[in-house]
Amino acid sequence: MRPFDPWFIVNVIPDLLAYLPVTLFMIVGSMFFGSMLGFILARAKIKGCRIPKLLADLYIATLRCTPPIVLLFIVFYGLPELLKVTMGVNINAIYKGVFVLVTFTLLFAASVAEVMRSAYESIDKGQREAAISIGLSEFQAFYRIILPQAVVVGLPNFCNALINLMKDGSLAFTIGLIDMMGEGALIVSRNYGSYALETYIALAVIYWSMIIVIEKSFNLLEKHLSKGKARVMA
């Protein structure tokens, strides 16, 4: 048997990093669209009438129980059919990243909606009432008073949701998207499976460093944003 080759790990990392932009694009895109959808869901849960609230609850409960890979394949096989039947559009030749974006937007929205709701509800109601009483509009009260406080509360959970998104996002290669994992799988098959362990370890190292960077930057951000809080307490 061929001995373990640590140098292969070092050599393969640059090849894998060439596809980092694809991976990052998918993560940032899903985070962006997912946060928007999550905001709508959270709003429906907080302020909505009965039916939107029920729908949001149902959506979040369902997505919480769905393995990412299953949703990915439902979207991958289902979306083209659905569009063909409802709008007559043929998207069979489309870039596979679209399916990945749709899937992880749906998943991220469910987890981030809960983060946003709990952060919003942690802010005392008196804050909004006080803001209204000094003449701010409802929007101003939300934007200037509640939001800055809620962001600080929600930040650690948002960071967790983002890390989960990154980890789940590594499944994108299963539908044939060539991101970092996809390139890793290609490298493995190009070497007839012989450098599999080294390639996977290289990928693990990259993912681990990415996640540590995200954790550290969120910690810094949290420290920066909670400056105001310390002053109020003092």
Next chain:
Amino acid sequence: MELDVNYMIDTFFLALGGISVTLQITIVALLVATPVAFFMAISKIYKVSIIKQIVSGYVSLIRGTPMILQILIIYSLVPSLINMIVKGLGWDFNVFDVNPIIYAYIVFSINTSAGLSEVFRSALLTVNVGQLEAAHAIGMSTVQAYRRIVIPQALVVALPNICNLTINLIKGTSLVFMMTVKDITAIAKIQAAFGYNYIESYIDIFLIYIIICSITQLLFALVEKHFGSYKSLKNA
């Protein structure tokens, strides 16, 4: 879109057969991980110098890498390791005879122990130090105090997080088809390959997971109610 309803119903019941594999992996992972995670949590709380650093590194590594990579790494590492050991000992044993579910047990035990240790740590920290001191004061040993006083209280706090972790574990097991284990996903996928009924198969898997996860959540809610009953007594 025309869904083949008959196919869906047939596959649904076929794939239900995979639930036992999913639950087996979940339960083995939880059973193996619980004691390991508990000692990791304790060593972090008591700040045992070197062990604490090792545990922190381990937890960070496991939580910082995707499940799929852990599966791929273990699946390409462990069989060759076993092969080497077996050959070194000169046994007559073929590594390909090993049921791949063993590798699934390994991956998910490793993965769960990391998550569970953080759950235990935060839960143990919520119990007031005074509880432990009071237990010592009435003559209990530390082990007794933990077993009778601290752990029951910490467990109530930890239950929602353990529920979350179990749900994630169950969802994670959908990836074991990568290790050729025949779970729900694998069975439904094999069925789909005959007639390209992938949408129907994946909808079936989706439904089964919703059912399993809902039942799990319900069970945890019941357990939580049972263990949390002392709280309502205190308030009364």
